Amino acid sequence: MANVTFSSPRMKKDVTVYATAGDTHTLLAVAKNHRIPVDFECQNGECGSCAVQVSVLSGKRPLGVMLTEKEKTVLTLAGRITKEQIADAEVNDIPPPWRLACQFIVRHEDILVKF
Numbered sequence: 001m002a003n004v005t006f007s008s009p010r011m012k013k014d015v016t017v018y019a020t021a022g023d024t025h026t027l028l029a030v031a032k033n034h035r036i037p038v039d040f041e042c043q044n045g046e047c048g049s050c051a052v053q054v055s056v057l058s059g060k061r062p063l064g065v066m067l068t069e070k071e072k073t074v075l076t077l078a079g080r081i082t083k084e085q086i087a088d089a090e091v092n093d094i095p096p097p098w099r100l101a102c103q104f105i106v107r108h109e110d111i112l113v114k115f
C-alpha cells in the first residue's frame with residue numbers, strides 16, 4: 001500500500017517499512033508494529049508527544065488531509081502549525097509538515113517521517 005520511511009537521529013539508519021492494508025490504523029501503529037522508537041504517551045491526540053514531520057516522497061501532490069480537531073489544537077499549542085497551515089489543509093488540501101502520529105492515517109502514498 002505505501003512505503004513509510006522513518007528517519008531519526010535516534011536510529012542508526014533510516015528504516016523503510018511497507019504499510020499494508022492491515023496497518024492502516026495510524027502512523028503510530030505502523031511505527032509500533034515495526035519497533036520504530038516514535039515517542040508517545042496518550043495515543044489519543046492529547047499530549048503531543050508523538051509529533052512527527054511528514055513529507056510525501058512520490059513527487060506527486062500529497063493527498064488531501066483531514067486534520068482532527070485534536071491535531072489542530074495540540075499542534076497549535078506546540079507551535080508546530082499555524083492558522084494559515086490549518087486553512088491550507090482545510091481549503092486547499094495541502095497537508096501541514098507536522099502531524100500527530102497517533103492521529104495520522106497512513107494512506108496510499110510513500111512518505112518520509114522524521115522525528
Ligand code: FES
Nearest residue numbers: 043046047048102
Ligand atoms: S501520543 Fe499523545 S498526542 Fe499522540
